[in-house]
Each structure stands twice: as structure tokens, then as C-alpha cells.
Amino acid sequence: MSAGSAVTGVGSTGRAGGGVVRAVARRPLGVVCVAWLGLLVLACLLAGWLGSSPQEQDLEAVYSGPSAAHWLGTDQLGRDLLSRVLHGGRVSLLVVGVALAVHVVLGVVLGLVAGYRRGLVDRIVSRLADLLLSAPAVVILLVVLAVFPHNEAAAMTTLGVLSSAGLARVVRASAIRVREEPYVAAATVAGLGTVRILVRHVLPAVAGPVISLVSLVAGSALLVEASLGFLGLGTQPPEPSWGGLIADASQAIYRQPWMLVPTGGVVAVTAVACALLGDVVRDATDDRATGEPLSWRRMRTRVVARESREPAALCLLSVRDLTVRLADGTPVVDGVDFDVAAGQALGLVGESGCGKTMAVSGVLRLLPPGATVDAATITFDGRETLGLTEREMVGVRGRGIGYIGQDPVASLDPLFTVGDQLVEAVRHHTGATRRQARAKALELLAAVRLPDPAAVAARYPHELSGGMAQRVSIARALAGEPRLLIADEPTTALDVTVQAEILDLLRDLRSRTGMALVLVTHDWGVVADTCDTAVVMYAGQVVENTGVAEVFAAPRHPYTEALLAANPAAAEPGSRLPVLPGAVPAPGHWPTGCRFALRCPHVTTECVAAPIQSTSDTAGAVSRCLHPRAGART
Amino acid sequence: MNLLEIAGLGVRYRDHQALTGVSLAVPPNTTVGLVGESGSGKTTLGRAVLGLVPVAEGVIRLAGRDITHLRGRARRGLSGQVQVVFQNPYLSFNPSRTIGQAVAEPLTLAGLRPAQLRGRVDAMLDRVGLDRSAADRYPSRFSGGQLQRIAIARALMPGPRLLICDEAVSALDLSVQAHVLNLLADLQAEQGLSYLFITHDLAVVRHIADRVVVLRRGEVVEAGPVEQVCSTDPDVPRHPYTRALLAAAPVPDPAEQARRRALRAAPAQEGPVPCES
Numbered sequence: 088m089s090a091g092s093a094v095t096g097v098g099s100t101g102r103a104g105g106g107v108v109r110a111v112a113r114r115p116l117g118v119v120c121v122a123w124l125g126l127l128v129l130a131c132l133l134a135g136w137l138g139s140s141p142q143e144q145d146l147e148a149v150y151s152g153p154s155a156a157h158w159l160g161t162d163q164l165g166r167d168l169l170s171r172v173l174h175g176g177r178v179s180l181l182v183v184g185v186a187l188a189v190h191v192v193l194g195v196v197l198g199l200v201a202g203y204r205r206g207l208v209d210r211i212v213s214r215l216a217d218l219l220l221s222a223p224a225v226v227i228l229l230v231v232l233a234v235f236p237h238n239e240a241a242a243m244t245t246l247g248v249l250s251s252a253g254l255a256r257v258v259r260a261s262a263i264r265v266r267e268e269p270y271v272a273a274a275t276v277a278g279l280g281t282v283r284i285l286v287r288h289v290l291p292a293v294a295g296p297v298i299s300l301v302s303l304v305a306g307s308a309l310l311v312e313a314s315l316g317f318l319g320l321g322t323q324p325p326e327p328s329w330g331g332l333i334a335d336a337s338q339a340i341y342r343q344p345w346m347l348v349p350t351g352g353v354v355a356v357t358a359v360a361c362a363l364l365g366d367v368v369r370d371a372t373d374d375r376a377t378g379e380p381l382s383w384r385r386m387r388t389r390v391v392a393r394e395s396r397e398p399a400a401l402c403l404l405s406v407r408d409l410t411v412r413l414a415d416g417t418p419v420v421d422g423v424d425f426d427v428a429a430g431q432a433l434g435l436v437g438e439s440g441c442g443k444t445m446a447v448s449g450v451l452r453l454l455p456p457g458a459t460v461d462a463a464t465i466t467f468d469g470r471e472t473l474g475l476t477e478r479e480m481v482g483v484r485g486r487g488i489g490y491i492g493q494d495p496v497a498s499l500d501p502l503f504t505v506g507d508q509l510v511e512a513v514r515h516h517t518g519a520t521r522r523q524a525r526a527k528a529l530e531l532l533a534a535v536r537l538p539d540p541a542a543v544a545a546r547y548p549h550e551l552s553g554g555m556a557q558r559v560s561i562a563r564a565l566a567g568e569p570r571l572l573i574a575d576e577p578t579t580a581l582d583v584t585v586q587a588e589i590l591d592l593l594r595d596l597r598s599r600t601g602m603a604l605v606l607v608t609h610d611w612g613v614v615a616d617t618c619d620t621a622v623v624m625y626a627g628q629v630v631e632n633t634g635v636a637e638v639f640a641a642p643r644h645p646y647t648e649a650l651l652a653a654n655p656a657a658a659e660p661g662s663r664l665p666v667l668p669g670a671v672p673a674p675g676h677w678p679t680g681c682r683f684a685l686r687c688p689h690v691t692t693e694c695v696a697a698p699i700q701s702t703s704d705t706a707g708a709v710s711r712c713l714h715p716r717a718g719a720r721t
Numbered sequence: 722m723n724l725l726e727i728a729g730l731g732v733r734y735r736d737h738q739a740l741t742g743v744s745l746a747v748p749p750n751t752t753v754g755l756v757g758e759s760g761s762g763k764t765t766l767g768r769a770v771l772g773l774v775p776v777a778e779g780v781i782r783l784a785g786r787d788i789t790h791l792r793g794r795a796r797r798g799l800s801g802q803v804q805v806v807f808q809n810p811y812l813s814f815n816p817s818r819t820i821g822q823a824v825a826e827p828l829t830l831a832g833l834r835p836a837q838l839r840g841r842v843d844a845m846l847d848r849v850g851l852d853r854s855a856a857d858r859y860p861s862r863f864s865g866g867q868l869q870r871i872a873i874a875r876a877l878m879p880g881p882r883l884l885i886c887d888e889a890v891s892a893l894d895l896s897v898q899a900h901v902l903n904l905l906a907d908l909q910a911e912q913g914l915s916y917l918f919i920t921h922d923l924a925v926v927r928h929i930a931d932r933v934v935v936l937r938r939g940e941v942v943e944a945g946p947v948e949q950v951c952s953t954d955p956d957v958p959r960h961p962y963t964r965a966l967l968a969a970a971p972v973p974d975p976a977e978q979a980r981r982r983a984l985r986a987a988p989a990q991e992g993p994v995p996c997e998s
Contacts, residue, residue: 269807270815270823273875276771277827278800291817438894439865553759582758582921587969591985609894612924612971616978635975653899656924656972660947663906664899664928670864 107295110371117367120360127357131180134173141166141174141327150343159349162335168349175327176353179312182243186308189247190254191301197251198258199285199293203266212255219252228311232320239312239321239328246311250304257300261293299369306361313354329354388454391461392473398466402426403603404450404488404571407463411442411449414457417675419445421627424701424709427571430597432604434618434635436611438650440671442627443607447573451490452480468570486516489564493576495556499548505532505559506544509566516567531562536592554585558592565596572596575607590617611654615639623647626672626682629701632709643710646683681712689714722785724749724883724915725770730779732765732939739765740939743779747883750909752916754930754947756923756966762939763919767885770917771805772796783883800827804876808888810868814860820846820871821856827879845874849904866897870904877908887919902929923970927951935963 111117130137145157145165152160159168201212227249228242235241265271265288274284315321316330317337324331329350336346398405404427411420420442427433435443449460452472465472467487475483484490492498500508509528513519519527532540535558548556557577564572574593578586594617597604606617614621614635621638623631623646631644642648651657652665667686678684680695687694694713703709725747732740740762747753757763768774770781772791781789783802791799804827807813814823824842833841843853849870860868869889876884886905890898906929908914918930926933926947933950935943943950943960950963968981 268815269809269813272768272771272773273805273807273813273872274826275773276800276803276805277829277875278797278879279826279829280797283829287818288815291815438896583923583969583971584758584965587971587985590971591982594982610971611895611973612978615973615975616971616982639973639975650895651973653895654924654973655899655902655928656970658928660928661906663903666899666903667896670866670897 107298107368107371111364111367114367114371116363117371120364120367123356123360124364127176127353128180131173131176134170134177137170137173139167139170141171142325143167143170150339150346152343152345160343160345162332162346163339168332168346171327171332172329172349172353175322175329175332178239178322178326179309179316179329182239183305183308183312185240186243186247186250186312187301187305189244190251190304190308191297193248193251194254195258195290195293195297198255199262199289201255202259202262203281203285203289205263209259212259216252216255219249222249224249228315229320232315237321237323239315242315242321243308243312246308250308254297254300254304257296258293261296262289265289265292295368295371299365302361302365302368306358306365309354309358309361387477388452389459390452390473391459392471393461393463398426398464398471401428402466403429403431403468404605405464405466406446406450407465409446409449409465410461411445411454412459412461413455413674418677419627419674420449421677423624423627423629425622425629425632427603427605429570430601430603431620432593432597432606432618434614434621435605435607435624436609436614436621436650437624438609438671440673441624442674443624444575446624447575447605447607451484451488451573452477453484453490485512485564485569486567487569487571489567489569489572491557491560491564491572491574491577493579495553495560495577495580496548496551498560499556499563501548503547504544505546505548505551509544509559509563512563512566527566528562531565532559534565534596535559535562536595537562552585553581554588557581557585557589561589561592561596568600569602571603571605573605573607576609577606578613579608579610586613593617611639611651612656623650626677627674628682628711629709630683630711634708637706637708641716643708643715644683644712645687645689645714645716648716649686689716723747723782724751724784725917726780726782727766727770728780728782730766730769730781731777732762732769732774733777734774738939739774740769743936743939743941745934745941745944747915747917749882749915750913751932752909752918752930754926754933755917755919755936756921756926756933757936758921758966760938761936763921763936764887765939766936767805767887767917767919770885771803772799797830800881801879802881803883803885804879804881805885805887806869806872806876806889808891810865810872810892811860813872814868816860819857819859820863823860824856824871824875824878827875831879841878845878846871848877848908849874850900864897866893866900869893869897869901873901873904873908877912880912881914883915883917885917885919888921889918890925891920891922898925905929923951923967924972935960935966937962 111121143166145161147165148157148161149163149165150161151157157167157169159172161168162171197212201209228245231242231245271284271288274288313330313333316328317334319334321330322328332350333354336350339346393408398407407424409420409423410418412418423446425433435446437443448454450465452460454460462473467483472480472483506525506528509531510521510524513524513527528544529540532543537543537555537558543555551559578589581589590613593604596602608614618635621633621635622629623644625646631638631642631647633643638647642651649665649667655664658664669686672678672682678695680697681699684690684694699711699713701709701711723746728744730740730743743766745753755763755766765774769776776789780787783799788799821842824845825838828838828841842856846853846855851867851870863871890901893901905916909916918926920926930947933945933947934941935950943963949957950959951967968984971978
């Protein structure tokens with residue numbers, strides 16, 4: 088990369104950091120730090136016009152404390168300390184600026200080129216960085232000062248070069264991450280040159296870490312500069328420098344201790360301001376990831392039992408009027424009813440944002456912090472779970488209801504072998520000895536039809552394929568011998584052939600153990616394959632609850648009908664797919680009447696007038712529609 | 722003449738042969754579906770055409786021109802002919818640049834005045850069914866389906882003849898997917914585009930593709946017209962792997978699924994206990 092492009096690169100750091108600047112400006116600590124540094128720089132620049140010359144001696148007032156004539160007192164020759172601090176700052180801040188400029192330019196350019204180009208360039212830059220990081224900085228600085236006596240600029244340039252290795256590493260790591268982003272690939276395909284891609288797409292992503300690291304380096308560069316001055320290696324008297332001023336003050340520490348306050352203070356406060364600014368920038372750029380810390384009480388899910396409604400008799404799980412609200416009060420599930428009989432497989436279908444996952448998480452009471460579960464009843468195995476304490480609920484989860492999620496590899500702890508994790512689960516649920524638990528773990532792995540259970544047990548999660556990992560997480564869910572398994576999109580991340588195997592396995596487990604299944608999915612094919620009943624959700628509500636054969640043959644709710652029709656598997660190849668206008672209304676923006684009304688081709692005025700109640704027909708099929716479609720579909 | 726022609730393509734990653742001897746052709750105004758499971762090399766093939774991975778052997782020709790090893794300025798010159806839409810719409814946009822900037826990106830080097838550029842962006846946003854005000858907003862304000870339309874808009878800006886869709890509808894909900902599939906079909910009819918449609922979803926391929934190429938472990942196992950390769954008729958002669966893929970993909974029909982399960986030789990089932998309520 089040429090020097091010209093390096094300059095463009097640095098120039099755009101500030102532009103790209105616009106978001107960071109705004110975020111810092113919102114934090115009081117950030118504002119204070121920036122204000123101090125800004126005022127200091129301004130005062131040093133204007134030092135010539137502010138008060139007396141730094142060399143002007145007032146021999147009648149040597150070693151004076153703060154006074155009207157000398158705001159910060161005077162030194163051993165009666166020179167004004169304020170003036171000397173500000174004039175000294177011009178030199179000190181200038182050379183610190185030189186060190187930082189070298190640090191940033193070298194670090195950013197080398198890091199970007201190494202991280203984005205990879206290959207030989209990367210290897211050379213990385214080795215060079217290792218070399219610089221292992222070099223003894225103090226010794227090298229002393230050598231440089233021996234060659235260029237009292238040349239602070241040379242010393243600080245050297246410091247900038249030495250410290251740039253750390254920055255180059257940080258930038259390189261960020262650049263490697265960003266270059267894999269699809270938007271960078273899209274920019275490459277769009278015909279953008281390397282320099283443009285680096286400036287537009289890579290630099291903004293590395294700006295946060297760069298700014299926070301640079302502000303830390305600024306603080307330490309300032310201290311190094313002051314130390315050189317203190318040791319007499321930097322600017323020579325009578326020219327003032329911050330390190331020299333501290334040296335003068337330390338010699339007079341018994342005669343006039345005050346001298347140390349302004350001279351040492353300005354260095355200390357400035358270094359602290361730089362370091363704090365780094366912290367603020369880091370926090371500001373992390374903002375999106377970490378929210379307000381919640382208290383333990385708020386972390387818990389609040390449970391409200393409404394006036395009781397009779398649960399369905401003889402059902403394993405009976406849910407009535409389940410409502411889930413997030414911490415900010417937004418309802419995401421609204422009045423959901425469903426029943427699961429022993430051994431039955433129920434499919435919970437709908438598009439993203441319809442509340443499927445939140446509904447099952449509400450049953451398990453595993454919700455985001457601060458959420459509220461509010462229901463008439465959630466009866467599991469003849470027992471009302473709404474009144475259970477958190478501790479009792481732990482017993483229900485796992486031993487009564489097992490759970491598997493969408494990403495099997497992520498659901499396993501990467502630090503422990505499959506065997507360890509299963510043994511832990513078995514011991515938690517049954518209190519078995521380690522030996523018994525290990526035997527049981529191997530049994531479980533065999534039960535999910537993994538060939539060679541002992542070998543699989545010795546592996547770590549990252550050594551498993553997606554299908555194997557999902558079998559392992561099913562095995563772990565089976566450790567408590569649950570009567571109900573809740574599977575949230577268990578095959579979405581898997582290949583079709585592996586999906587078929589997992590679905591067959593679930594079917595087989597149900598027939599062998601009589602376990603019931605609640606399967607959350609968006610895939611009608613999976614519902615057709617595995618489920619006995621289908622519960623279709625839309626905008627937080629159940630809009631249809633029917634047997635699987637009926638739902639495909641004669642859907643009742645227009646949403647079910649539309650969703651089935653949108654499936655290319657059911658359409659004539661090459662034809663236009665029937666589409667719905669608009670999108671699923673977001674939680675908190677649900678209309679009062681029928682929530683599907685805006686997108687429904689059969690909408691009438693009464694649909695939007697008032698909330699639509701669920702009705703069940705003679706066959707027991709439930710739908711939430713004034714004009715059910717049953718039989719209308721050809 | 723074929724728009725895209727690949728002959729004997731081989732791609733090697735450090736210790737792993739990702740593609741071996743792959744040949745396929747995309748005629749003008751045609752959709753070729755490239756199907757396979759994870760690790761089959763289908764994404765690698767798309768990236769090789771785009772010049773994002775180095776090619777070890779074989780030839781890639783675009784409109785008769787050998788583009789296999791084009792680099793630098795010559796490769797960038799292809800941006801007007803080949804474009805791409807990726808799977809994850811949320812990761813396809815730089816979060817710190819507006820939609821207008823992102824859509825205008827492929828025309829960076831075209832030397833247009835800002836007003837002209839803005840006009841082109843507005844027209845393209847109209848075409849994919851988004852409001853013009855979208856241009857001033859950031860990607861975080863849009864849903865996955867909207868972002869995927871915007872990704873299509875960005876890809877179509879330089880007027881390419883070939884669009885590589887790498888799992889472009891796989892992350893979308895059914896109703897959103899239907900919108901995007903219809904949009905792709907309309908654009909093809911209007912502009913005579915060709916698609917290399919990379920996906921694992923056989924239902925989507927059967928719906929949109931004219932020809933299908935099935936990849937397995939970096940090799941082509943079967944290629945042909947869609948009605949032949951993806952035929953629902955089990956007697957049409959096909960490669961056993963293609964048959965296995967088709968049989969494994971569940972269809973929204975319980976009776977058909979029961980039949981397929983029986984073919985997969987699953988053990989006999991008892992019916993569920995009825996739920997009395």
C-alpha cells in the first residue's frame with residue numbers, strides 16, 4: 088500500500104468514528120476527559136498570549152505559592168509556573184502527538200494490510216510485530232538518546248514505532264474478522280478496489296478498538312516523555328518541559344512542596360484522562376452488546392396465575408390463556424391454548440416473530456430477563472406448574488420436560504467431552520454414582536443410534552458433525568427420562584438427509600418410550616412427516632389447531648391457507664407463488680381486531696371491529712376466524 | 722453460446738479438495754439450480770466464479786471469455802456482468818452505511834453525478850418494491866425479507882447478465898421467500914437474466930430452475946433438465962444420491978410422507994393417544 092492511501096486511511100478513521108464520537112459525548116465521564124484534554128491543548132497553543140514569558144524571573148517571589156500575580160506559584164528563580172507548565176506542554180504534547188501519529192499510521196496500515204491481504208505479507212508483518220513486542224523499549228530509547236542527544240522527537244518517534252506492534256495486532260485481528268463478512272465479498276464483486284474496501288468497510292469496523300487502544304498509549308507516551316525530562320535526557324533547561332519541571336519540584340520538595348502539585352498534577356491528570364477516555368470509548372462501542380445490568384430479582388421470570396380454567400382431562404400438558412410479556416411490557420404471546428396428549432406429537436407452526444419459541448419458553452419458564460408469564464393454567468402431568476417455585480420448576484425441566492434447540496453444537500459446552508456432559512446430566516436427574524451414570528450415558532448414546540457410543544463419548548462437541556451433535560443433545564434431553572420433549576426447530580440447521588434421520592429417530596423414541604413431542608418449526612414438510620396435530624400461530628395468537636391430515640387437506644384460517652400456498656413444494660413449477668401483502672405485525676403493534684385482517688383476502692368490516700375469539704367446530708378443530716375457509720381450498 | 726461455462730473446475734483449500742473436475746453451463750436467460758448438502762462444494766463453486774477463491778485447475782468462461790485467473794482491474798471490470806446475493810441478508814450490509822450508499826456501491830467507478838446516482842438507486846428500490854425513503858436509512862431498520870430485496874437491488878445496479886444466488890432465500894420465512902422468488906422470476910422475464918441458484922432446498926429448485934446440477938463431495942453426480950432430475954416419478958432413471966436427496970426432503974403431505982417413511986424402513990408406529998378435552 089502506498090503512503091498516499093495510508094493518509095486517506097487515517098483520515099477516514101475520524102469520519103468512520105462519528106458514531107463513536109456521539110456515543111462518547113453522551114457519557115459525562117467522556118465529556119469531562121475530552122474537555123480537559125481539549126482545554127489543555129488549547130491553553131498550551133495559546134501559551135504565548137496568556138500571561139508572562141516562561142523565562143521571566145521575579146526574584147522577589149521565588150518559591151511562592153499560588154498568588155494573584157502567579158496563579159500556580161513560582162519556581163526557584165521566581166518564574167511563573169503556569170506559564171512554564173503551558174510552554175512545557177507545547178513541547179511535551181507535540182512529541183506525544185508525534186509518537187501517537189507514528190503509532191497509529193504504522194499500526195493501522197500494517198494491521199490492515201496484514202489482516203486483509205493475509206499470505207506472505209501477513210507472515211512478515213506478524214513476525215515483525217513479534218520482534219518489536221519482545222524488544223526492550225527502555226534500552227532502545229536510551230540508545231536512541233545516546234545517538235541523538237536530547238532529541239525528544241527522535242525518542243518519541245522510536246516509541247511510536249515500538250508500540251505500533253500492539254496496535255497492528257489488534258487491527259489485524261479485526262480486519263481478518265471483517266474480511267470474511269459477506270458485505271466485504273459483495274463489495275469485491277461490486278468491483279471496488281482494495282483501498283476503497285479497506286476505507287469504506289474495514290476501517291469503520293476497526294475504529295472502536297483503535298481509538299480505545301490509542302488513548303491508552305497516549306497516556307503512557309506522556310509518562311515516558313515526562314520520565315525522559317525528569318532524568319534530564321529530554322529538553323534542556325532553561326527551556327521548560329513537564330519532566331524537567333517535576334525534577335525541579337522534587338529538588339525543592341522540603342522548601343516548597345506546592346511546586347509538585349501543578350507540575351506533577353498536570354501530567355497525572357492528563358494521563359488519567361487519556362486512560363479513562365479509552366475506557367469510555369470501549370464501553371461506548373460495546374454498547375449494543377451489553378444492556379443495563381439487571382438485578383437478580385429482575386432476572387427471574389414473574390409468574391401470574393389468572394383465575395383458573397379447567398385444564399383438559401387426561402392430557403400430559405394443558406396450556407390455557409398463556410400470555411408472555413417481555414421486560415418492557417410488550418406482549419409476545421397472547422392467550423395461547425393447546426393440549427398435548429401422552430405420546431402425541433404436536434407441531435407449533437408459524438413464521439418468525441409469531442411467538443412460537445416464546446410460547447414454549449413460557450411453558451418451560453426459560454424466558455429473557457424480566458419477562459412475565461401470565462396464564463390460566465399450565466398443567467403438566469396432572470400438576471399445576473404456575474404455583475411452583477423456581478426450584479421446583481428445575482425438577483420439572485429435564486425430568487418431566489426435555490428440551491432441544493436449533494443449534495446443537497452451540498447447546499453443548501465446548502470445554503467438556505460428550506461423555507462428561509451426559510454423565511453430569513444423568514447424575515443431576517437420577518443421583519446415580521459416577522460409574523452408573525457413565526453406563527447410562529453410553530446407553531443413551533446407543534438409544535439415539537450413534538454408532539460406537541464409547542468413541543463418541545470421548546469426543547468434544549467441535550469434533551461432531553451437526554447431525555451427531557443433535558443426536559447427542561437429544562441423548563442429553565433423554566437423560567431425565569422426560570415424558571415430553573420440546574424441540575425448537577431441531578432440524579433447521581441440518582441437511583435434508585440428516586434431518587430425515589433425526590425425524591425418524593424422534594418418531595422411534597416416541598414409539599419406544601411413549602414420550603410426547605412439541606415440535607416448533609416453520610417447515611410444513613416436517614409437520615407432515617412427524618406431527619399428529621398442528622397449532623398455527625400468528626402474531627402471538629393460535630389461529631388454528633387441527634389434526635395434521637385436516638390442516639393440509641382443508642385449512643380453516645386464511646393465514647394457514649396462505650402459508651401452505653406460499654410453499655414452493657406445493658406449487659406448480661415455474662408458476663407465480665401466491666403471496667400475502669405486508670408483513671407479520673410486530674409485537675406491540677398488533678391491531679385490535681383480527682391480527683391477520685390487513686393481509687387477508689377475505690376481510691370484512693366485522694373482522695376489524697373487535698378481537699376475534701377462537702371457536703371450535705364439531706370435530707374439535709379450533710380456528711380464530713369469522714369466515715373459516717375449511718373446504719374452500721382446492 | 723452459453724453465458725457461463727465451467728469445464729473441469731478444481732478448487733483446493735489447504736488440505737482439502739473442495740471441487741474436482743466440475744463442469745456445467747448456464748445458457749442465457751436460464752436458471753440453473755446447484756444443489757447439494759453442506760460440504761458438497763456448491764458455495765465454493767459460486768465463489769470461484771466470482772473470483773473469491775483461487776482456482777487450481779479447469780476453466781471458467783463468461784460469454785466466451787476466459788475469466789478463470791483474472792485479478793485486479795480486469796476482475797473488477799466483470800462487476801457489470803456477474804453479481805451475487807448471499808444467504809444471510811443481515812450480514813450482507815455494512816451496518817455503518819445507509820441503504821442508498823450500499824445500493825450505489827457497484828456504480829462507484831461509473832463516474833455518475835450524485836443526482837444521477839440517486840435517481841438510479843430510487844428507480845431500483847422502486848423495482849424491488851421498497852419505498853424510496855429506504856435509501857436514507859441504515860440496514861438495522863429493515864427485516865430480513867426487505868434486506869434481501871435490497872441485496873438484489875444492489876446486485877442488479879450494474880446491469881449484470883448473471884446473478885449468483887448463494888442460498889439467497891434459505892434464511893427467509895415462507896411468505897417472504899415467495900415474494901423474493903416471484904421477484905427473481907419477474908426480473909428474469911424483464912431483463913433476460915441468468916441465475917446460478919445455489920441451494921440445499923429441492924422444493925425451491927424444482928420451482929425456479931430450468932436445469933439442475935447435483936453436487937456431492939465436490940463432484941457432479943447428476944445434471945439435466947429439472948423435470949428429469951427432480952422428477953417425482955421414482956421410475957425416471959436417476960443417480961441414487963439424487964433419489965436419496967429427493968426422498969429425504971419432506972413434502973407438505975402427510976400421506977406422501979408416510980409412504981416415504983415406509984420406504985426409509987422406519988419401524989411400525991402406534992397411533993397417538995387421543996386427547997380428550
